[in-house]
Amino acid sequence: MQKLDSKIPDGPLAEKWKNYKAGLRLVSPANKKKIEIIVVGTGLAGSAAASSLGELGYKVKVFCFQDSPRRAHSVAAQGGINAAKNYRNDNDSVYRLFHDMIKGGDYRAREANVYRAAEVSNDVIDHFTALGVPFARDYGGTLDTRSFGGVQVSRTFYARGQTGQQCLLGTYSSLNRQIAKGTVKMYPRRDMLDIVVINGKARGIITRNLLTGQLERHSAHAVVLATGGYGTVFYLSTLGLGSNATAAWSAFKKGALFANPSFIQIHPTSIPVLNDYQCKLTLMSESLRNDGRVWVPKKKGDKRHPTEIPEEERDYYLERRYPAFGNLVPRDVASRAAKERCDAGYGAGDSGLSVYLDFKDAIGKQGEDKIRDKYGNLFEMYEKITGINPYRQPMRIYPAGHYTMGGLWVDYNLMTTIPGLFAIGESNFSDHGANRLGASSLMQCCGDGYFILPNTLSDYLADDIRTGKIPVDEKAFEEAEENVSERIKQIMSVEGKQTISSFHKRLGKIMWDHCGMKRDSEGLKKGLELLDQLEEEFWADIRIPGSEGELNQELEKALKVADFFEVGRLMCEDALQREESCGAHFREEHQTETGEAKRDDKNFAYVGAWEYRGKGEKPGLHKEELKFEYVELKERSYK
Amino acid sequence: MDFKLKIWRQKNAREKGGFRTYPINDVSPEMSFLEMLDYLNKQIIESGGEPVTFEHDCREGICGSCGLFINGRPHGPMRRTTTCELHMREFTDGDTIVIEPWRSKAFPIIKDLVVDRSSFERIMHAGGFISVDTGSAPESNSLPVSKNNSDKAFDAAACIGCGACVAACKNSSAMLFAAAKIAQYALVTQGKAEAKERVDKMVRQMDAEGFGYCSNTYGCEFDCPKGISIDFIALMNREFFSSKVCRQIPGRYTRKV
Numbered sequence: 001m002q003k004l005d006s007k008i009p010d011g012p013l014a015e016k017w018k019n020y021k022a023g024l025r026l027v028s029p030a031n032k033k034k035i036e037i038i039v040v041g042t043g044l045a046g047s048a049a050a051s052s053l054g055e056l057g058y059k060v061k062v063f064c065f066q067d068s069p070r071r072a073h074s075v076a077a078q079g080g081i082n083a084a085k086n087y088r089n090d091n092d093s094v095y096r097l098f099h100d101m102i103k104g105g106d107y108r109a110r111e112a113n114v115y116r117a118a119e120v121s122n123d124v125i126d127h128f129t130a131l132g133v134p135f136a137r138d139y140g141g142t143l144d145t146r147s148f149g150g151v152q153v154s155r156t157f158y159a160r161g162q163t164g165q166q167c168l169l170g171t172y173s174s175l176n177r178q179i180a181k182g183t184v185k186m187y188p189r190r191d192m193l194d195i196v197v198i199n200g201k202a203r204g205i206i207t208r209n210l211l212t213g214q215l216e217r218h219s220a221h222a223v224v225l226a227t228g229g230y231g232t233v234f235y236l237s238t239l240g241l242g243s244n245a246t247a248a249w250s251a252f253k254k255g256a257l258f259a260n261p262s263f264i265q266i267h268p269t270s271i272p273v274l275n276d277y278q279c280k281l282t283l284m285s286e287s288l289r290n291d292g293r294v295w296v297p298k299k300k301g302d303k304r305h306p307t308e309i310p311e312e313e314r315d316y317y318l319e320r321r322y323p324a325f326g327n328l329v330p331r332d333v334a335s336r337a338a339k340e341r342c343d344a345g346y347g348a349g350d351s352g353l354s355v356y357l358d359f360k361d362a363i364g365k366q367g368e369d370k371i372r373d374k375y376g377n378l379f380e381m382y383e384k385i386t387g388i389n390p391y392r393q394p395m396r397i398y399p400a401g402h403y404t405m406g407g408l409w410v411d412y413n414l415m416t417t418i419p420g421l422f423a424i425g426e427s428n429f430s431d432h433g434a435n436r437l438g439a440s441s442l443m444q445c446c447g448d449g450y451f452i453l454p455n456t457l458s459d460y461l462a463d464d465i466r467t468g469k470i471p472v473d474e475k476a477f478e479e480a481e482e483n484v485s486e487r488i489k490q491i492m493s494v495e496g497k498q499t500i501s502s503f504h505k506r507l508g509k510i511m512w513d514h515c516g517m518k519r520d521s522e523g524l525k526k527g528l529e530l531l532d533q534l535e536e537e538f539w540a541d542i543r544i545p546g547s548e549g550e551l552n553q554e555l556e557k558a559l560k561v562a563d564f565f566e567v568g569r570l571m572c573e574d575a576l577q578r579e580e581s582c583g584a585h586f587r588e589e590h591q592t593e594t595g596e597a598k599r600d601d602k603n604f605a606y607v608g609a610w611e612y613r614g615k616g617e618k619p620g621l622h623k624e625e626l627k628f629e630y631v632e633l634k635e636r637s638y639k
Numbered sequence: 640m641d642f643k644l645k646i647w648r649q650k651n652a653r654e655k656g657g658f659r660t661y662p663i664n665d666v667s668p669e670m671s672f673l674e675m676l677d678y679l680n681k682q683i684i685e686s687g688g689e690p691v692t693f694e695h696d697c698r699e700g701i702c703g704s705c706g707l708f709i710n711g712r713p714h715g716p717m718r719r720t721t722t723c724e725l726h727m728r729e730f731t732d733g734d735t736i737v738i739e740p741w742r743s744k745a746f747p748i749i750k751d752l753v754v755d756r757s758s759f760e761r762i763m764h765a766g767g768f769i770s771v772d773t774g775s776a777p778e779s780n781s782l783p784v785s786k787n788n789s790d791k792a793f794d795a796a797a798c799i800g801c802g803a804c805v806a807a808c809k810n811s812s813a814m815l816f817a818a819a820k821i822a823q824y825a826l827v828t829q830g831k832a833e834a835k836e837r838v839d840k841m842v843r844q845m846d847a848e849g850f851g852y853c854s855n856t857y858g859c860e861f862d863c864p865k866g867i868s869i870d871f872i873a874l875m876n877r878e879f880f881s882s883k884v885c886r887q888i889p890g891r892y893t894r895k896v
């Protein structure tokens with residue numbers, strides 16, 4: 001078993017990054033020009049990294065599956081981006097941001113990484129401002145902030161309800177500047193399908209050109225994955241439909257460890273399923289819980305119109321169960337509470353799978369205009385999708401798969417266990433433990449891409465200045481391409497009857513039912529069994545029309561869904577071994593008398609990192625012990 | 640609900656395309672327009688045919704991938720709505736719905752309803768940025784921007800790059816798209832230093848890509864799913880004419896008065 005070395009530097013927490021960075025090696029400008037770097041992904045993490053590396057003088061190649069880098073799913077982030085600026089004089093600090101994230105993550109993240117993410121957060125905001133990102137401002141012309149779930153300070157910078165879009169357009173603009181300069185070459189409409197490892201080092205990737213179907217070999221001295229989250233394993237999620245695990249999964253199969261795969265955040269407030277053909281759940285921002293009150297009818301199966309249910313017959317269950325935090329409990333807690341009520345038969349709507357989010361009181365107290373001012377675009381979005389006016393009657397919401405805390409295991413340098421393969425942004429596991437706090441992902445993605453990776457990657461590349469161009473006719477490239485080509489042939493040859501989406505939907509349901517908000521040993525084992533059965537049916541009965549040598553969206557989907565079976569299994573295995581409840585991972589067997597999560601720090605304060613051991617073999621578990629030197633481990637109570 | 644769909648089918652860029660008619664039954668009014676097409680594709684695939692190819696990703700009106708010309712209007716009949724946000728309840732049972740790709744010389748068709756919008760990318764490469772290297776930024780609040788300007792910059796920056804403005808315009812002009820970016824940067828302190836070169840380069844690139852000129856029909860503003868205002872075109876023109884270089888270029892970017 002390989003030993004996991006997180007490479008966390010010694011020294012006091014607040015000094016670690018500064019001292020470590022000072023000791024990192026550099027590559028001279030003349031040598032940088034000879035070094036190539038591949039970045040897969042153009043979300044905040046990928047485009048920030050690619051543009052910074054281009055500015056430094058490296059030769060960078062960037063890939064995404066959309067037609068433009070600007071369409072990466074970071075574009076959909078609504079609420080905001082955190083930074084420890086302390087602009088409100090509310091006693092915020094890097095330490096406080098760090099502490100909130102460690103606690104919010106239910107003590108399953110690395111102290112040193114989280115502290116560093118908090119430390120570079122202020123630089124991210126400064127850079128975005130300089131790039132012309134139109135963050136909300138106060139009348140004096142300075143930046144405005146707002147509060148977000150799970151914290152007591154106001155540190156979230158925002159651009160109306162479109163913070164992700166505005167930040168992404170910022171990183172996209174720096175990317176464009178480098179493309180124009182010729183330091184970065186953009187390859188859109190490419191699916192990365194395999195990673196190429198030569199003499200133990202990541203040296204390239206295999207992509208499929210989505211327009212021609214051609215398989216392409218790209219070589220480089222290092223490869224950076226910034227491929228986002230895999231919440232689409234649930235089929236229905238708040239992610240873009242193209243989001244996938246394939247890039248990270250191909251790295252896993254080539255030897256990169258995959259950490260905490262079962263830590264997936266289920267967001268409590270999304271628009272519920274409204275029809276059988278629905279393929280996407282639209283998020284309603286967390287900020288709505290500042291003014292909306294969550295309730296279900298007190299009477300089981302009460303199908304009256306919500307406005308006809310009198311006050312005394314409503315159960316404001318969050319306020320009842322968590323009087324201290326009320327409607328503002330963290331995401332994991334709010335999601336489970338909603339599920340509990342619906343499973344018990346109190347849910348709203350025909351399906352019984354939704355709860356009400358009611359603004360009646362807020363409108364009564366503050367007036368409709370004030371509410372429109374705060375949430376106008378969200379209310380409009382809700383009405384477009386549902387046809388219901390939320391100023392007149394409560395919204396219906398339900399939890400949805402949202403964010404993957406788990407991902408490729410990386411050390412302090414953001415390097416995976418394959419030398420030369422780095423993972424940044426949502427695709428790595430490092431900063432959010434078992435539950436992510438709102439507005440901290442955009443922050444982490446940009447910190448990784450702009451301020452951390454360029455330094456650690458240069459240190460790695462200092463050994464490569466004499467390597468020369470990596471030839472793509474190496475055997476490893478040939479094998480990898482052959483591998484991909486085989487997989488495609490295998491998929492195309494099935495010639496069955498069912499569509500890929502119909503399998504994806506069934507797979508998503510298995511994952512949701514057995515490895516979703518609540519898990520237990522029996523259910524997880526059942527889930528594994530069902531996955532096997534469905535996978536077998538998949539390989540016997542899928543139908544892909546058309547050919548592989550053209551734009552073929554069904555084939556694209558098939559390649560992604562085929563991987564999801566394997567990802568799903570690893571998620572179940574991971575959830576099974578973790579005999580505790582923490583953050584988003586809730587094991588029925590491990591709860592307090594009042595139904596709250598029961599952590600087991602003595603036995604489970606570790607990162608579970610999985611190793612691929614071959615097709616059909618059980619993956620191996622490595623444990624990275626988490627040491628807490630600065631934070632005291634406490635029960636998270638919101639009562 | 641039942642509909643008759645007339646859909647543009649085209650195998651690739653080289654072959655000629657044409658309309659094909661597909662009846663579709665039992666559509667739920669709760670379905671989004673793209674879910675209705677997913678439902679159609681399921682039926683096509685199960686009966687051995689080739690599904691209709693169309694572009695999409697976020698399905699919540701923000702990534703700008705989707706864009707269909709529906710009954711003669713970009714993104715269909717509802718204002719300020721992208722194709723993925725449009726729902727079938729907006730149609731009448733029994734309707735015939737005509738679905739085409741964006742049509743513009745600068746957006747060649749790739750397959751069925753998918754077009755190549757890389758011309759937009761090249762306009763952005765020409766100048767859609769503020770030249771600042773990572774790490775060189777001053778403290779944010781040392782660059783105050785009035786709330787009014789910052790709000791307006793946001794309104795311009797809300798563009799999702801879908802191309803509806805071009806599809807809506809009888810001249811296939813990309814003025815609204817380029818103007819939105821130019822205006823965003825012209826309105827904030829940080830963007831002023833290179834404002835003149837930016838407008839010049841982006842306008843030239845727009846021209847080189849084969850987009851048409853603006854003749855003030857306001858179609859772009861009307862059909863923009865994000866409601867980007869045509870006022871930004873006026874702002875762009877002002878920027879353009881105040882840039883030194885503009886004097887050397889014939890006045891085709893003027894608004895006809």
Ligand SMILES: Cc1cc2nc3c(=O)[nH]c(=O)nc-3n(C[C@H](O)[C@H](O)[C@H](O)COP(=O)(O)OP(=O)(O)OC[C@H]3O[C@@H](n4cnc5c(N)ncnc54)[C@H](O)[C@@H]3O)c2cc1C
Nearest residue numbers: 041042043044045065074079080192228425426439441442
């Ligand atoms: C609806 C929604 C709202 C959110 N709101 C917030 C918020 O308010 N604040 C916050 O902090 N976080 C928020 N998040 C989380 C945050 O947006 C994401 O975690 C973050 O943007 C991920 O960025 P990324 O750069 O890691 O990946 P992404 O932005 O997902 O980009 C992934 C990139 O990888 C490429 N890619 C993927 N697979 C392949 C492949 N196989 N081949 C080639 N290219 C590939 C894609 O093309 C894309 O360019 C939200 C998330 C969602 C879904």
Ligand code: FES
Nearest residue numbers: 696698703705723
């Ligand atoms: S699919 Fe993203 S805007 Fe429609």
